[in-house]
Amino acid sequence: MGKKAVEISNLDVSLMIQYLNEALAEEWLAYYQYWVGARLMEGPMRSEIEPELLLHATQELGHAELVVNRIIQLGGTPLLNPEQWKLFAKCDYEEPNDPYVEVILQQNLNGERCAIQRYQGLAALAESKDYATHQMAITILNDELEHEHDIEDWITDLERMKDDMRKMRL
Ligand code: FE
Ligand code: FE
Ligand code: MG
Numbered sequence: 531m532g533k534k535a536v537e538i539s540n541l542d543v544s545l546m547i548q549y550l551n552e553a554l555a556e557e558w559l560a561y562y563q564y565w566v567g568a569r570l571m572e573g574p575m576r577s578e579i580e581p582e583l584l585l586h587a588t589q590e591l592g593h594a595e596l597v598v599n600r601i602i603q604l605g606g607t608p609l610l611n612p613e614q615w616k617l618f619a620k621c622d623y624e625e626p627n628d629p630y631v632e633v634i635l636q637q638n639l640n641g642e643r644c645a646i647q648r649y650q651g652l653a654a655l656a657e658s659k660d661y662a663t664h665q666m667a668i669t670i671l672n673d674e675l676e677h678e679h680d681i682e683d684w685i686t687d688l689e690r691m692k693d694d695m696r697k698m699r700l
Contacts, residue, residue: 535603539660541619546663547606549655550597553648554609555618557594558640561587563623567638573631574691579684583638586677593670621645632688635681642678649674 536543536556564587568580598608609618621644624637629655656664 532603541659543604544577546600547604550601551609552618552620554594554597555615556621558615559588559619559623560694566636567626567634568686570626570629571631571634572629589673596666600663636683639681645674665673
Protein backbone atom coordinates (compact mmCIF):
# COMPACT_ATOMS: atom_id res chain seq x y z
CA MET A 531 0.00 0.00 0.00
CA GLY A 532 1.22 3.51 -0.79
CA LYS A 533 2.43 5.37 2.29
CA LYS A 534 2.82 8.61 0.40
CA ALA A 535 -0.57 8.02 -1.23
CA VAL A 536 -2.19 8.07 2.19
CA GLU A 537 -0.05 10.93 3.51
CA ILE A 538 -0.87 13.33 0.68
CA SER A 539 -4.56 12.50 0.48
CA ASN A 540 -5.16 15.17 3.13
CA LEU A 541 -8.50 14.02 4.43
CA ASP A 542 -10.14 11.45 6.67
CA VAL A 543 -8.82 8.40 4.84
CA SER A 544 -10.88 5.83 6.72
CA LEU A 545 -14.07 7.72 5.92
CA MET A 546 -13.05 7.97 2.27
CA ILE A 547 -12.39 4.22 2.20
CA GLN A 548 -15.82 3.60 3.66
CA TYR A 549 -17.47 5.71 0.92
CA LEU A 550 -15.36 3.99 -1.72
CA ASN A 551 -16.51 0.61 -0.43
CA GLU A 552 -20.12 1.78 -0.64
CA ALA A 553 -19.46 2.80 -4.25
CA LEU A 554 -17.81 -0.56 -4.92
CA ALA A 555 -20.89 -2.40 -3.65
CA GLU A 556 -23.14 -0.19 -5.79
CA GLU A 557 -21.09 -0.88 -8.92
CA TRP A 558 -21.35 -4.65 -8.48
CA LEU A 559 -25.09 -4.45 -7.93
CA ALA A 560 -25.47 -2.11 -10.92
CA TYR A 561 -23.44 -4.54 -12.99
CA TYR A 562 -25.69 -7.43 -12.11
CA GLN A 563 -28.87 -5.39 -12.51
CA TYR A 564 -27.90 -4.48 -16.08
CA TRP A 565 -26.49 -7.89 -16.89
CA VAL A 566 -29.45 -9.97 -15.77
CA GLY A 567 -32.05 -7.38 -16.86
CA ALA A 568 -30.66 -7.30 -20.40
CA ARG A 569 -31.13 -11.05 -20.69
CA LEU A 570 -34.68 -11.12 -19.37
CA MET A 571 -35.94 -8.08 -21.22
CA GLU A 572 -38.97 -8.34 -23.51
CA GLY A 573 -40.73 -5.77 -25.67
CA PRO A 574 -40.13 -3.25 -28.44
CA MET A 575 -36.60 -2.31 -29.50
CA ARG A 576 -35.15 -5.20 -27.54
CA SER A 577 -32.52 -6.01 -30.15
CA GLU A 578 -31.16 -2.44 -30.01
CA ILE A 579 -31.40 -1.95 -26.28
CA GLU A 580 -30.02 -5.29 -25.11
CA PRO A 581 -26.44 -4.88 -26.42
CA GLU A 582 -26.25 -1.35 -25.03
CA LEU A 583 -27.39 -2.53 -21.59
CA LEU A 584 -24.71 -5.22 -21.70
CA LEU A 585 -22.16 -2.56 -22.61
CA HIS A 586 -23.29 -0.48 -19.64
CA ALA A 587 -22.88 -3.59 -17.47
CA THR A 588 -19.27 -3.93 -18.62
CA GLN A 589 -18.68 -0.24 -17.91
CA GLU A 590 -20.03 -0.65 -14.36
CA LEU A 591 -17.53 -3.44 -13.86
CA GLY A 592 -14.82 -1.08 -15.12
CA HIS A 593 -15.93 1.41 -12.45
CA ALA A 594 -15.66 -1.30 -9.79
CA GLU A 595 -12.09 -1.84 -10.95
CA LEU A 596 -11.19 1.86 -10.67
CA VAL A 597 -12.76 2.05 -7.22
CA VAL A 598 -11.13 -1.11 -5.88
CA ASN A 599 -7.71 0.08 -7.04
CA ARG A 600 -8.16 3.37 -5.23
CA ILE A 601 -9.25 1.61 -2.02
CA ILE A 602 -6.10 -0.48 -2.07
CA GLN A 603 -3.91 2.54 -2.87
CA LEU A 604 -5.32 4.28 0.19
CA GLY A 605 -4.44 1.28 2.33
CA GLY A 606 -8.01 0.05 2.69
CA THR A 607 -9.52 -3.37 2.28
CA PRO A 608 -12.16 -3.77 -0.40
CA LEU A 609 -15.33 -5.61 0.57
CA LEU A 610 -14.40 -9.27 0.59
CA ASN A 611 -17.80 -10.87 0.72
CA PRO A 612 -20.73 -10.33 -1.67
CA GLU A 613 -23.03 -10.47 1.35
CA GLN A 614 -21.71 -7.01 2.18
CA TRP A 615 -22.88 -5.51 -1.11
CA LYS A 616 -26.47 -4.95 -0.06
CA LEU A 617 -25.38 -3.71 3.35
CA PHE A 618 -22.97 -1.12 2.01
CA ALA A 619 -24.81 0.05 -1.11
CA LYS A 620 -26.91 3.19 -0.72
CA CYS A 621 -28.44 2.67 -4.16
CA ASP A 622 -31.19 0.07 -4.31
CA TYR A 623 -30.87 -3.14 -6.22
CA GLU A 624 -34.21 -3.46 -7.98
CA GLU A 625 -35.08 -7.05 -8.76
CA PRO A 626 -36.09 -7.28 -12.43
CA ASN A 627 -39.13 -9.47 -11.82
CA ASP A 628 -41.09 -7.75 -14.59
CA PRO A 629 -39.19 -8.22 -17.88
CA TYR A 630 -41.03 -5.49 -19.81
CA VAL A 631 -38.48 -3.21 -21.43
CA GLU A 632 -39.85 0.00 -19.89
CA VAL A 633 -39.74 -1.46 -16.39
CA ILE A 634 -36.17 -2.68 -16.84
CA LEU A 635 -35.12 0.72 -18.21
CA GLN A 636 -36.76 2.57 -15.32
CA GLN A 637 -34.96 0.39 -12.79
CA ASN A 638 -31.64 1.07 -14.49
CA LEU A 639 -32.45 4.77 -14.68
CA ASN A 640 -33.06 4.92 -10.92
CA GLY A 641 -29.71 3.24 -10.40
CA GLU A 642 -27.94 5.72 -12.67
CA ARG A 643 -29.44 8.70 -10.87
CA CYS A 644 -28.25 7.28 -7.57
CA ALA A 645 -24.78 6.68 -9.03
CA ILE A 646 -24.65 10.29 -10.24
CA GLN A 647 -25.34 11.44 -6.68
CA ARG A 648 -22.66 9.10 -5.39
CA TYR A 649 -19.88 10.38 -7.66
CA GLN A 650 -20.95 14.01 -7.45
CA GLY A 651 -20.65 13.60 -3.66
CA LEU A 652 -17.32 11.79 -3.82
CA ALA A 653 -15.89 14.38 -6.20
CA ALA A 654 -17.01 17.20 -3.91
CA LEU A 655 -15.57 15.50 -0.85
CA ALA A 656 -12.21 14.88 -2.50
CA GLU A 657 -11.98 18.26 -4.18
CA SER A 658 -8.64 20.01 -3.58
CA LYS A 659 -7.80 17.41 -0.93
CA ASP A 660 -7.42 14.10 -2.69
CA TYR A 661 -6.82 14.75 -6.38
CA ALA A 662 -6.58 11.11 -7.41
CA THR A 663 -9.97 10.20 -5.94
CA HIS A 664 -11.35 13.47 -7.29
CA GLN A 665 -10.25 12.65 -10.81
CA MET A 666 -11.52 9.06 -10.58
CA ALA A 667 -14.91 10.24 -9.32
CA ILE A 668 -15.22 12.68 -12.24
CA THR A 669 -14.24 10.02 -14.77
CA ILE A 670 -16.91 7.68 -13.45
CA LEU A 671 -19.44 10.52 -13.08
CA ASN A 672 -19.11 11.30 -16.79
CA ASP A 673 -19.93 7.68 -17.67
CA GLU A 674 -22.95 7.69 -15.36
CA LEU A 675 -24.22 10.91 -16.91
CA GLU A 676 -23.93 9.29 -20.32
CA HIS A 677 -25.74 6.17 -19.09
CA GLU A 678 -28.58 8.27 -17.71
CA HIS A 679 -28.87 10.11 -20.99
CA ASP A 680 -28.92 6.91 -23.07
CA ILE A 681 -31.74 5.48 -20.98
CA GLU A 682 -33.76 8.71 -21.04
CA ASP A 683 -33.48 8.71 -24.84
CA TRP A 684 -34.85 5.17 -25.11
CA ILE A 685 -37.72 5.95 -22.79
CA THR A 686 -38.54 9.00 -24.94
CA ASP A 687 -38.42 6.93 -28.12
CA LEU A 688 -40.65 4.23 -26.64
CA GLU A 689 -43.17 6.88 -25.55
CA ARG A 690 -43.04 8.40 -29.02
CA MET A 691 -43.68 5.03 -30.60
CA LYS A 692 -46.67 4.41 -28.35
CA ASP A 693 -48.06 7.86 -29.19
CA ASP A 694 -47.75 7.21 -32.91
CA MET A 695 -49.53 3.89 -32.57
CA ARG A 696 -52.34 5.51 -30.63
CA LYS A 697 -52.76 8.14 -33.36
CA MET A 698 -52.83 5.49 -36.09
CA ARG A 699 -55.74 3.83 -34.33
CA LEU A 700 -57.81 7.05 -34.33
FE1 FE B 1 -20.98 2.84 -12.49
FE1 FE C 1 -23.88 3.61 -14.99
MG1 MG D 1 -24.34 3.98 -23.43
